[in-house]
Amino acid sequence: MSLERSIAILSPGLLGGSLAKTIQQRMPGMELRIWARREEAVQEVKRDLPAAIASTSIAETIRGASLAVLCMPIQHMPGIAQQIAACELAEDLIVTDVGSVKGSVVAALEPIFAGTKAAFIGSHPMAGSQRTGLAHASGDLFHRAACLLTPTASTHRPHLERLRAFWIKLGCRVREMTPQEHDRTVARISHLPHTMAVLTTLAALGKDASVLDSSAGGFRDTTRVAGGDPEMWAGILLQNRTEVIAALQDASGAMRELLEMLQTMDEEALRRFLTQAKALRDLLPAV
Amino acid sequence: MSLERSIAILSPGLLGGSLAKTIQQRMPGMELRIWARREEAVQEVKRDLPAAIASTSIAETIRGASLAVLCMPIQHMPGIAQQIAACELAEDLIVTDVGSVKGSVVAALEPIFAGTKAAFIGSHPMAGSQRTGLAHASGDLFHRAACLLTPTASTHRPHLERLRAFWIKLGCRVREMTPQEHDRTVARISHLPHTMAVLTTLAALGKDASVLDSSAGGFRDTTRVAGGDPEMWAGILLQNRTEVIAALQDASGAMRELLEMLQTMDEEALRRFLTQAKALRDLLPAV
Numbered sequence: 001m002s003l004e005r006s007i008a009i010l011s012p013g014l015l016g017g018s019l020a021k022t023i024q025q026r027m028p029g030m031e032l033r034i035w036a037r038r039e040e041a042v043q044e045v046k047r048d049l050p051a052a053i054a055s056t057s058i059a060e061t062i063r064g065a066s067l068a069v070l071c072m073p074i075q076h077m078p079g080i081a082q083q084i085a086a087c088e089l090a091e092d093l094i095v096t097d098v099g100s101v102k103g104s105v106v107a108a109l110e111p112i113f114a115g116t117k118a119a120f121i122g123s124h125p126m127a128g129s130q131r132t133g134l135a136h137a138s139g140d141l142f143h144r145a146a147c148l149l150t151p152t153a154s155t156h157r158p159h160l161e162r163l164r165a166f167w168i169k170l171g172c173r174v175r176e177m178t179p180q181e182h183d184r185t186v187a188r189i190s191h192l193p194h195t196m197a198v199l200t201t202l203a204a205l206g207k208d209a210s211v212l213d214s215s216a217g218g219f220r221d222t223t224r225v226a227g228g229d230p231e232m233w234a235g236i237l238l239q240n241r242t243e244v245i246a247a248l249q250d251a252s253g254a255m256r257e258l259l260e261m262l263q264t265m266d267e268e269a270l271r272r273f274l275t276q277a278k279a280l281r282d283l284l285p286a287v
Numbered sequence: 288m289s290l291e292r293s294i295a296i297l298s299p300g301l302l303g304g305s306l307a308k309t310i311q312q313r314m315p316g317m318e319l320r321i322w323a324r325r326e327e328a329v330q331e332v333k334r335d336l337p338a339a340i341a342s343t344s345i346a347e348t349i350r351g352a353s354l355a356v357l358c359m360p361i362q363h364m365p366g367i368a369q370q371i372a373a374c375e376l377a378e379d380l381i382v383t384d385v386g387s388v389k390g391s392v393v394a395a396l397e398p399i400f401a402g403t404k405a406a407f408i409g410s411h412p413m414a415g416s417q418r419t420g421l422a423h424a425s426g427d428l429f430h431r432a433a434c435l436l437t438p439t440a441s442t443h444r445p446h447l448e449r450l451r452a453f454w455i456k457l458g459c460r461v462r463e464m465t466p467q468e469h470d471r472t473v474a475r476i477s478h479l480p481h482t483m484a485v486l487t488t489l490a491a492l493g494k495d496a497s498v499l500d501s502s503a504g505g506f507r508d509t510t511r512v513a514g515g516d517p518e519m520w521a522g523i524l525l526q527n528r529t530e531v532i533a534a535l536q537d538a539s540g541a542m543r544e545l546l547e548m549l550q551t552m553d554e555e556a557l558r559r560f561l562t563q564a565k566a567l568r569d570l571l572p573a574v
Binding site for chain 1: 521
């Protein structure tokens with residue numbers, strides 16, 4: 001039995017759409033209310049998820065919901081949160097989000113709901129794709145994904161437990177950490193790899209893209225995420241810039257070491273360097 | 288009908304083993320002769336590829352072969368090539384290799400065979416894996432892979448055509464370029480992505496590997512090749528160091544630009560930067 005009564009999803013993009021599909025698969029019969037900014041997106045939801053209640057009205061979407069999940073780009077979250085806070089809300093409403101940055105998001109959203117009946121707790125399911133939009137949404141996206149919850153000193157434990165139960169129901173492995181720990185962690189494990197894929201793509205193809213004709217799986221995998229949405233990623237990188245800069249500076253230091261080894265032909269040092277990276281990479285279990 | 292009579296493969300690792308399996312699938316009945324340095328490796332070949340003639344003797348392996356493919360790490364190729372050149376060779380023998388660097392390999396190997404009945408032409412099938420060894424060899428490895436052939440002014444056209452026919456038979460898309468063009472191309476499309484995966488792994492996990500617990504597909508894909516063999520890759524990066532250094536310096540320049548955008552919070556420039564990378568990455572057709 002679910003602890004939720006009715007779930008509102010705001011913005012049916014890749015994550016919101018995948019969330020909706022996963023809820024339909026794993027919480028059969030759950031009321032699903034979906035808000036989209038544009039009327040065409042509402043029509044797409046009606047075609048794709050006919051059992052859901054779809055609307056361009058935030059007030060209508062949020063009405064009676066016990067859980068609301070914000071799935072728009074993080075820079076738009078405070079504005080939408082303020083509109084939600086001005087609506088009539090259920091007594092037991094928990095508002096959460098799926099944003100990739102938590103320090104700035106939690107700092108902005110928690111106070112917005114502090115004076116309302118609702119409570120805000122940040123979530124970050126580590127799932128996504130370089131693809132965007134409802135058309136690429138999948139009910140498998142969250143299966144076995146880590147979901148990072150970021151409670152604060154103001155978070156009520158029973159709310160946190162309900163939110164945890166929700167993500168576990170969707171198939172996630174739930175972890176708790178502070179918003180600051182979250183931002184340090186994802187800067188290393190997600191935002192750094194994203195920027196490195198971008199730099200690899202630019203340095204590989206920037207002078208002459210015809211080398212693509214000789215590419216293989218290494219280039220394909222190493223650069224896959226560079227195909228992600230620039231608008232969304234500009235927002236993420238800027239909102240987490242302190243931690244991203246620190247991670248990039250470590251990568252930059254490692255790059256200087258590597259260049260030095262190549263310039264001085266220090267084979268021993270180079271082999272140690274590659275061996276250290278392999279040992280770390282081998283910690284990740286094979287799929 | 289094949290233009291080859293008998294094919295010798297020297298070193299049954301991931302590439303040599305995959306080559307043997309592909310030949311058995313696509314050139315049924317072809318005589319296959321496999322050399323391994325260690326007796327245990329010969330026994331492994333006899334178990335895994337019972338139809339092949341396996342030996343620790345180079346002279347025995349090369350006897351009567353019309354094509355010999357060197358599949359050991361590039362730093363060992365000149366020594367093995369000298370041993371082959373000292374053997375009794377068939378009149379029509381073509382020696383090739385599968386090494387990831389061509390300038391230094393062709394410069395070392397072409398003269399070794401210049402005084403013999405055999406001819407050397409460099410090959411580089413763009414296929415591989417972070418895994419190593421015969422146990423991971425696969426008859427599908429070369430399917431639709433680009434194979435870069437690097438003839439020189441001394442190459443006889445009929446030899447080149449025979450070699451081209453061989454790789455096409457194995458399922459490759461064959462491209463021709465000079466050894467220097469090859470090294471410039473693979474520095475960008477293969478060696479740079481490899482080093483960037485190494486740097487990403489070190490900067491992501493070097494300070495605290497526990498962040499791995501929060502990782503998702505982005506980290507997995509971006510760093511996959513960092514699990515490759517350090518010994519082999521140290522050889523590749525050093526032998527192609529001029530081109531690898533040039534590619535890394537471009538990546539380093541792009542990293543300085545990115546750091547500047549983050550530090551000055553230049554959202555417009557950051558969005559343009561990410562958009563440019565996405566446009567380049569989107570040139571690669573989806574699988």
